[in-house]
Amino acid sequence: MSDTNSKKHIRILSNSPFFNGVSSESMEELYKNATEISYIKGETIFKKGSVGDSMYVIINGKVKVFEKDHVYDILSEGDCFGEYALIDNESRSASIATVEKTNVLKIERKHFLDLMSKSIAFAQSILAVMVKRHRELDTIQESLASSKQIIEVSNSKMNGLINGAMDAIIMFDDKFKIVLTNASANKILENDDPLQRNVLFFFDDESADLIENIVSNKTRDSLTNKYLPNIVKVIGSQDKETLNEGTISKSGNEQETFFTLILRNIEERLIAEDTINLLTKQTEYLEEEIKELTSSYGIIAEDELMKSAINLIHQVAKTDATVLIHGETGTGKELVARAIHKESNRNDKPLIRINCGAIPTNLIESELFGHKKGAFTGAAADRKGRFLLADKGTIFLDEIGEMPLELQPKLLRIIQEGEFDPVGSSETIKVDVRIIAATHRNLYEFSKEGKFREDLYYRLNVFPIEVPALRDRGDDICLIAQEMIQQFSKKLNKHIVTLSDSDKALLEAYNWPGNVRELQNLIERAVIVSQNGIINWQAIIPNNSDKSEIQKEACQEKILTSKEFLALEKSNILKALKKTRWKVSGKNGAAELLQIPPTTLASRIKALKIDRPL
Template sequence: MSESTADNLIEFLSEIPFFSEVTSQSLSKLCKNSQKASYFKNDVIVNKNEVGNSMYAIIIGKVKVHDKKHIYGTLSSGDCFGEYALIDNETRSASITALEKTEVLIIEREQFLDLMINDSGFAQGILAVMIKRHRELDTIQERLANSKQDLEIANHKMSGLINGAMDAIIMFNGEFRIVLTNPSAHTLLENEDVLQRNVLFFFDDDSANLIEDIVKSGLSDNTSINKYLPRIVKVIGSNNTETLNEGTISKYGSGSETFFTLILRNIEERLIAEDKINLLTKQTEYLEEEIKELTSSYGIIAENKAMKQVLNLIQQVAKTDATVLIHGETGTGKELIARAIHKESNRNDKTLIRINCGAIPANLIESELFGHKKGAFTGASEERKGRFLLADHGTIFLDEIGEMPIELQPKLLRVIQEGEFDPVGSSETMKVDVRIIAATHRNLLEFSKQGKFREDLYYRLNVFPIEVPALRDRGNDLHLIAEEMLGQFSKKLNKPIANLTDEDKVLLSAYHWPGNVRELQNLIERAVIISKNKSIQWHTIIPNSSIHQDVNLQNNESYILTIKELNALEKENILKALKQTKWKISGKNGAAQLLQIPPTTLTSRIKALGIERPI
């Protein structure tokens, strides 16, 4: 199609009432895939009862609309027929036959619907014309007095387009009086009786001024308006409900018959969702940055041989989908290990979902893990997705797995073995692809022997065990972690702190650290808060450290320990040896060998000092 031919077709279509409100740019797209066809006198173009899929615009010539010999009317150059074939699959109610040589432009349904979906300007123009037609039905009825059935069908279809729209459609005249609305507009305006009311009364001042300026500008010249509102407008309903909306405004007609169509879409839920996504994104970025700031080894400081072995195990297992069981005392950083495994895995672009099995009531944990259907139990007012479904194609971290109720453990075993589960109150089986990492401070094997944990579940979880050493067993790591935390809290609280001295390190090493890294973090934060003149009195901060406060192992050779202080030091030293050997007293690698004393002597001292193995 030549450029001049295309321009002529665009000009021709713009003069057809059906496309009168469509911009030239949109009409150009329409012309690209449209085809011309020629018919001679008495050629049938459309047969009654045929299912049509095209609209016809008469370029030259004349046709008659008829049912057999009964003629409803004639159409000539600039007229069109078959519009409804663009939006339905109904059969045609009349036949169309050429009265002379006739040339038409054929517009197919697929092309029309594609433009309605992808070209908002085209859609708005068509909709404006349909609304105008809706108001001109009386005139149409007079012109088609002998075609009542066609009129009813046309009215039904156009009303369906307007009333079925989810966006609010408000048509008003040049005096801002509302002349037509759809049900969605009634909902937005919180009023079903708005005809002849001033449309500006339903907007806040800024939004009303915006719409008023656009309308007055459109009234001052004869150019068409078909544009997006330049900013979000606030609608105030009759019940004073305020909503934020985006929209478009279009104009048709001229002079006293000028009308404007305002189409509004409530974006409150979208804005809330976007805010939530932005917040979660910022939180994720913050957490990732926090981990990066600690060290380059997933936030894990590791000079100690045992911790280096943990990092090595992370590297070995991360790229697999093997289930991992992390064991260690409370506060040793088991979650950090889980995050490191996920970060190094092939699932690192998906979600890591964490759930603390010991922090959720037993009657709610099943719903938390597997979700529930609406009405599944009292209080289940809506359907909820469980953590396993949220972790699909990602990783789930089951912290404190030893606290999971035993009656729920078979369901977890089924997820591990089959990758499926049933939400609470549902018979529908859900399939998931989840990598499972579990953690505990308990001896699960001992628990299973006591009937508190399923033995088969223990072995399914214990595919790849990782033992995280206690802080007291990590040697110089304790001082490195402490110094790192001192720097962080000093910066955060804007309180400069001097570096740890050798005496400070002795005090830190002498403490048992039952709460491990978490306890160290809390203690250091407290120490920085109460510090004075860049100095921290560690003997007042570290629990049970008073016996060390005047002991300087390098310089104070004249200090004499009391028997009480000696016993305390001995007890603490024996406890450290027992912990390191996992309470093995005699034999190779036992505490007695470590202390270089006979096992019988060690047993006697344990009894005399009142040392008891914790449960």
């Protein structure tokens, strides 16, 4: 070996951690008995567990310190390994293999100990190195002890945070084996020791498939706090089911991979949301009902026929009997239903109204009984039907004669059993609903013709109430009309008109095919077009043939009071002024039209406080 290489090797020996500080003379003596060995790439120098008798110093190249698949360290030129074999006969603690072509100096124990015994200086130098390394180990141990304490405190804080969390935290490996849970997780899993169990066993099939697909997805390397796209159902060891939302994330390294699932029980929130939705829907239906009801005037009745109907309302209201209301369109059947509900023991619960003739046939079943998500095209979410909204209250089925025949068995089932199945669901829902139905048709004749189920007719017709037509209610026409005039006048900020006898005669002479609803619409129109408290009823009431004669006869028979006479005079002057465009005197003036002197007309205009509109 050349002197240049020898000096280089001695320098490398002297600079190695084990011999750092040993005299050059001692290193030259040690080098004389060292052996240079070459290894090819990937060659094992020694294995873990073998008994060592030599140490090695790397001249050039690289080696790895490893155990099975785990690499502890990579050593290169100047590093040493296996040094403890110089002073003991213990087994090697790890394996050494080359990473690339490597040359080492091998120093055997017997030569090392021989030099120790012959050279006091060498022994002192080695002892000094050992003492220094021992002190470094003490420092490292102190640091490790301090780090251990810090780690223990951190772990304690982390465990407190995890176990104190209200959300369930479940960590599992890539084999789906549970490795960590907190108290909240154990609670929903209904298991105090779920470790090493397959996490998928605690979910229903759909939820287990969802989690398995997320974990098995090829893009899972980017899995960081991914929100679960769907609500997952957890099934505990005692079969208790809970609905949860959550996130999932990935951690670990190439050797070990873990997934953390954080779940939050949302059943209370869902219940609260359902309650809010239910109340919101009830409010919407109630507002809709109020809008569609004929009016808020209540039932006005002086006629004996209507008084008889009201007496029936009082008799049946406190019971839960099913009521069938008969009457022509617009007679106020909905007002009767509302009166029954308000006087019943269910008046603190909702009154839900549905017009069976106003909803398309393909939608009425869903409207009445609700549906599950996906039950049919367009069913994007669950829907609560009106029977469920009316639970503990009353449902008013207007125009029941228009209900499709195929739905009538479901209605019969509710009346008989108090239960139904939503569209697309096998779940049976129980309800406590009082049913009031109304129709303008003869359901008995319908049932004989096969257009309505006969058994349903008899179940509905427990307590029939007949609402008389408006034309058959005598003076009630004028009473209702006057009440409506007052209501619309206040709403539209108009002068309140008082019906005269001639006005009443016109109202009572009309046949009112649309009944109270037609009267309401007519009164609203009359108030809108009224001028200064005057309504031309002849122009308002349809088909007004021969009504001028009725009014004329009424006027001929009536003796006007002074107040009525002044109102009539004022109305007559106003008509003349409007026709002449407020020209009082001169040719084609109002005075000429009224055939009175202009001075007299001017005096009457002032006395009657007639003002020309701006």
